[in-house]
Amino acid sequence: MAFRFDLLQTDGNARHGRLHTSHGIVETPVFMAVGTQATVKGLTPQQLESIGVEILLGNTYHLTLRPGDELIAELGGLHRFMGWQRPILTDSGGYQIYSLAASRNIDDRAAVFRSHIDGALLELSPERAVTIQENLGADIAMCLDECPPSDTAPEYWREAVRRTIHWARRCKEAHTRPDQALFAIVQGGTNLDLRAECARALVELDFPGYALGGFSVGETAEQMVTAPEPAAAMLPSDRPRYLMGVGRPQDILAAIARGIDMFDCVLPTRNGRNAMAFTSQGTLRLRNACYKRDQAPLESDCACTTCRHFSRAYLHHLFMADEMLGPTLLSLHNLAYYVRLLGEARQAIREGRFADFCTLSLARLARKFYD
Amino acid sequence: MAFRFDLLQTDGNARHGRLHTSHGIVETPVFMAVGTQATVKGLTPQQLESIGVEILLGNTYHLTLRPGDELIAELGGLHRFMGWQRPILTDSGGYQIYSLAASRNIDDRAAVFRSHIDGALLELSPERAVTIQENLGADIAMCLDECPPSDTAPEYWREAVRRTIHWARRCKEAHTRPDQALFAIVQGGTNLDLRAECARALVELDFPGYALGGFSVGETAEQMVTAPEPAAAMLPSDRPRYLMGVGRPQDILAAIARGIDMFDCVLPTRNGRNAMAFTSQGTLRLRNACYKRDQAPLESDCACTTCRHFSRAYLHHLFMADEMLGPTLLSLHNLAYYVRLLGEARQAIREGRFADFCTLSLARLARKFYD
Numbered sequence: 001m002a003f004r005f006d007l008l009q010t011d012g013n014a015r016h017g018r019l020h021t022s023h024g025i026v027e028t029p030v031f032m033a034v035g036t037q038a039t040v041k042g043l044t045p046q047q048l049e050s051i052g053v054e055i056l057l058g059n060t061y062h063l064t065l066r067p068g069d070e071l072i073a074e075l076g077g078l079h080r081f082m083g084w085q086r087p088i089l090t091d092s093g094g095y096q097i098y099s100l101a102a103s104r105n106i107d108d109r110a111a112v113f114r115s116h117i118d119g120a121l122l123e124l125s126p127e128r129a130v131t132i133q134e135n136l137g138a139d140i141a142m143c144l145d146e147c148p149p150s151d152t153a154p155e156y157w158r159e160a161v162r163r164t165i166h167w168a169r170r171c172k173e174a175h176t177r178p179d180q181a182l183f184a185i186v187q188g189g190t191n192l193d194l195r196a197e198c199a200r201a202l203v204e205l206d207f208p209g210y211a212l213g214g215f216s217v218g219e220t221a222e223q224m225v226t227a228p229e230p231a232a233a234m235l236p237s238d239r240p241r242y243l244m245g246v247g248r249p250q251d252i253l254a255a256i257a258r259g260i261d262m263f264d265c266v267l268p269t270r271n272g273r274n275a276m277a278f279t280s281q282g283t284l285r286l287r288n289a290c291y292k293r294d295q296a297p298l299e300s301d302c303a304c305t306t307c308r309h310f311s312r313a314y315l316h317h318l319f320m321a322d323e324m325l326g327p328t329l330l331s332l333h334n335l336a337y338y339v340r341l342l343g344e345a346r347q348a349i350r351e352g353r354f355a356d357f358c359t360l361s362l363a364r365l366a367r368k369f370y371d
Numbered sequence: 372m373a374f375r376f377d378l379l380q381t382d383g384n385a386r387h388g389r390l391h392t393s394h395g396i397v398e399t400p401v402f403m404a405v406g407t408q409a410t411v412k413g414l415t416p417q418q419l420e421s422i423g424v425e426i427l428l429g430n431t432y433h434l435t436l437r438p439g440d441e442l443i444a445e446l447g448g449l450h451r452f453m454g455w456q457r458p459i460l461t462d463s464g465g466y467q468i469y470s471l472a473a474s475r476n477i478d479d480r481a482a483v484f485r486s487h488i489d490g491a492l493l494e495l496s497p498e499r500a501v502t503i504q505e506n507l508g509a510d511i512a513m514c515l516d517e518c519p520p521s522d523t524a525p526e527y528w529r530e531a532v533r534r535t536i537h538w539a540r541r542c543k544e545a546h547t548r549p550d551q552a553l554f555a556i557v558q559g560g561t562n563l564d565l566r567a568e569c570a571r572a573l574v575e576l577d578f579p580g581y582a583l584g585g586f587s588v589g590e591t592a593e594q595m596v597t598a599p600e601p602a603a604a605m606l607p608s609d610r611p612r613y614l615m616g617v618g619r620p621q622d623i624l625a626a627i628a629r630g631i632d633m634f635d636c637v638l639p640t641r642n643g644r645n646a647m648a649f650t651s652q653g654t655l656r657l658r659n660a661c662y663k664r665d666q667a668p669l670e671s672d673c674a675c676t677t678c679r680h681f682s683r684a685y686l687h688h689l690f691m692a693d694e695m696l697g698p699t700l701l702s703l704h705n706l707a708y709y710v711r712l713l714g715e716a717r718q719a720i721r722e723g724r725f726a727d728f729c730t731l732s733l734a735r736l737a738r739k740f741y742d
Contacts, residue, residue: 038688042695046676067663067688075666075684083680292438295446305417309454313446317409317438324413324695 003140003181003208005240009350013229013259016349019055019240021087021139022179023079028240028261029345031252031338032057032089034269037066038082040335041269042328045084051304051336052343055139056084057264060132061093061100065115065122069135077137089264090138092129092171094145094185094213095245106146108163126170134177142211143171145185150218157189164213165201172205183209183242190223192230199234210235211242212260224251229258249278249341250365253358256345263342268334273327275319278337280364284312286330291316304336305329374511374552374579376611380721384600384630387720390426390611392458392510393550394450399611399632400716402623402709403428403460405640408437409453411706412640413699416455422675422707423714426510427455428635431503432464432471436486436493440506448508460635461509463500463542465516465556465584466616477517479534497541505548513582514542516556521589528560535584536572543576554580554613561594563601570605581606582613583631595622600629620649620712621736624729627716634713639705644698646690649708652735655683657701662687675707676700 004020019026033040033048036059040048048056058078063069075081078088096113097106103114110125126144133141144167146160168184175182184207188195202210212231215224224246232241242262243255252263268278275286279299284291294312306315306329318326341361348357375391390397404411404419407430411419419427429449434440446452449459467484468477474485481496497515504512515538517531539555546553555578559566573581583602586595595617603612613633614626623634639649646657650670655662665683677686677700689697712732719728 037692037694038685039692039694039696042699044676044696044700045680066692067684071664071684074664075682081682081685081688083685293442293445305415309416311446311452313438313442314409314452314454317452321408321410321437323408323410324698325410325415327695328413328699329415 002178005209005238007238011349011352011354012257013232014256014345014349014354015237015259015261016346017240017261019087021181023085023087023139026054026087027346029252029256029342029349030054030262031342032262032264033335034264034266035082035084037062038072038078040331041273042324042331043269043335045082047305047332048084048335049086051332052339053086053335054339055087055089058088058090058136058138059093060090060129060136061096061113061122061124063090063136064093064132065117069132073135073137079137087139088136089140090133090136090142091244092133092142092144092185093124094142094147097145098147098149101149106163108166111144111146126167127174130171130174130182134175134180137177138180140181140183140209141175143168143182143184143207145187145213147187147214148189150189150214150223152189154191157191157194161188161194161198165198168202168205168207172207181208183207183211183240185211185213185244186231186235187214188231189214190219190227192227195231196234199231203234203236207239209240209242211244211262213244215243216245216247216265225254228255228260232259249338250362252341253345253361256349257354257358268338269331272331272334275326275330277315277330278334280337280341280361282365282367286312286315286326287319288316298333299337302333302336302340304333306333306336373549376580376609378609382720382723382725383628384603385627385716385720385725386608386630386632387717388611388632390458392552394456394458394510397425397458398717400623400627400713400720401425401633402713403633403635404706405635405637406453406455408433409443409449411702412644413695413702414640414706416453418676418703419455419706420457422703423710424457424706425710426458426460429459429461429507429509430464431461431500431507432467432484432493432495434461434507435464435503436488440503444506444508448506450508458510459507460511461504461507461513462615463504463513463515463556464495465513465518468516469518469520472520477534479537482515482517497538498545501542501545501553505546505551508548509551511552511554511580512546514539514553514555514578516558516584518558518585519560521560521585521594523560525562528562528565532558532565532569536569539573539576539578543578552579554578554582554611556582556584556615557602557606558585559602560585561590561598563598566602567605570602574605574607578610580611580613582615582633584615586614587616587618587636596625599626599631603630620709621733623712624716624732627720628725628729639709640702643702643705646697646701648686648701649705651708651712651732653738657683657686657697658690659687669704670708673704673707673711675704677704677707
């Protein structure tokens with residue numbers, strides 16, 4: 001089926017909507033769990049479903065290197081390959097243009113990478129990025145963009161925005177799958193004129209959704225909180241808005257308040273693997289000795305497997321004993337926390353009390369205990 | 372409730388029975404999944420239940436060092452601590468007298484270890500081994516025994532057997548929990564006279580179950596297959612017989628044929644973490660390139676989560692990409708395979724066709740493909 005976005009309700013700038021995709025409906029605002037290499041690290045799709053994860057993110061750069069997008073296509077696509085039947089969004093590899101800057105060259109034709117696995121050359125043109133994502137079969141694909149670091153010189157920012165627009169046009173021309181939506185990515189850093197120029201050009205190309213790229217790439221916390229608002233306002237209200245790579249619970253709440261609909265971030269799983277738990281009262285570091293005899297669950301009102309069956313004392317033990325179940329159980333809880341937070345945000349928007357919800361949640365999150 | 376063993380049926384020397392424990396009934400012959408540090412590595416209790424695991428093994432030495440048996444008692448016992456409500460057997464630390472021989476001293480009073488974690492001294496007397504296991508609250512506890520390596524000089528074997536009997540008597544005297552069964556361990560290596568002497572002395576002490584120790588400690592494959600038979604025959608038929616640390620599927624089948632009821636082994640989980648899958652047709656090494664495009668599940672007739680949802684190609688990818696889900700999914704399948712194998716063995720005994728089942732299974736297992 002064709003992609004569609006219904007904007008159902010607004011509350012201030014906060015929005016509640018619905019993405020209709022080939023693999024089902026996703027309510028927004030939504031957090032997408034990161035499954036870089038065709039797996040959310042340590043968790044089965046069944047575990048993800050049990051906590052209500054609605055949509056995953058896969059990674060073009062990683063999957064084309066290993067196991068290969070053509071192999072995944074041959075095996076029936078990414079959904080079937082990884083055993084996940086709900087929606088998937090794939091990024092374009094644009095983030096690796098930023099994160100792997102030391103091992104790639106870029107010009108208008110393409111970004112050329114040295115594989116981090118075996119040093120082989122990978123040429124990622126806009127057309128190739130689209131082909132890979134069509135092979136993977138994501139419900140939502142992203143245009144290839146150039147994402148410079150936040151401290152890039154102004155003249156280079158201009159160049160990156162020009163290239164991002166040029167590439168978006170080529171991606172749209174190359175894109176063929178009617179069951180897949182192709183989103184464009186607005187760049188421009190913290191320069192609002194440049195963002196506006198980029199947004200205007202991309203909106204003119206008429207994409208079914210837009211992302212704000214270039215956040216969480218070294219800017220200050222203040223910039224990250226304030227910049228999305230005018231950037232979001234430049235985008236058509238009837239299209240979903242995706243703030244890439246953000247972030248902490250407080251950043252997500254602030255961005256929802258500024259009109260963002262979609263999020264992804266490695267924090268819940270990466271921090272989970274490193275013994276940090278997210279809760280509505282702030283974070284817990286499970287290796288701390290204070291949890292050694294703590295019989296409470298991570299959160300008493302959390303319905304995830306981790307909280308229903310295990311105490312903080314047990315989780316503390318698993319991390320102290322280097323047991324792999326620790327990272328698994330904490331990743332599961334952290335994702336459950338993010339899913340719950342976004343569900344509560346949607347509910348608050350539906351009930352016209354998002355501002356209050358946001359204020360209360362932020363106050364609670366600021367109350368860190370034990371660490 | 373008090374422990375009880377019902378011998379329901381025999382087929383040649385093979386036996387089918389039922390263990391009644393404080394945490395439920397276990398059908399024998401049974402394979403016990405190894406959960407050394409209060410976790411079966413990488414798997415939740417829910418996942419273990421989903422594949423029909425009936426009973427787990429915990430480890431006295433590891434758990435008393437970390438997190439501590441008194442702490443576990445304070446937190447409600449091992450079942451509650453690790454979220455596992457079915458039966459648990461704990462070993463006594465006797466195996467570490469063998470495996471950590473380089474960092475311990477032993478005399479009649481106790482074995483004294485240097486902790487592998489922080490070098491602290493741990494004194495494990497028979498009385499302490501019982502107290503630890505009572506603190507852990509296992510349904511079945513084991514007497515502390517001395518397990519020398521298979522190449523030990525005959526005169527030391529005699530000494531180890533004498534000490535094992537002496538310690539079993541002290542364990543029985545120290546043991547107080549009526550809801551916990553204390554099993555004795557027969558030592559004596561491959562010297563049948565010595566085994567018989569040990570068995571006679573222990574049977575005289577009247578334990579509710581007996582283990583055969585000192586297997587899988589360096590003897591030849593032939594010795595491991597043949598030695599349990601006369602040793603099992605020395606034990607009373609109305610008590611369960613547990614062959615400790617064994618083993619491969621073929622070893623287990625051979626031992627069931629020789630009258631053994633209970634098994635434990637790290638192979639399904641350890642090999643699972645190292646990309647080796649057990650199947651009824653032999654083993655698969657999932658890192659092999661031949662699985663790259665193999666859309667089949669590990670076993671088409673296996674009902675575990677891994678086989679129901681994922682292809683060999685996907686498992687191959689997970690191991691090539693060093694993703695933690697690979698070890699988790701393969702451990703789950705391997706345990707499911709062991710559970711299924713033992714279930715089929717019980718069924719065959721009930722139907723009086725164990726010898727045929729055994730012959731057919733061993734022939735299939737010998738047919739290794741791809742590696």
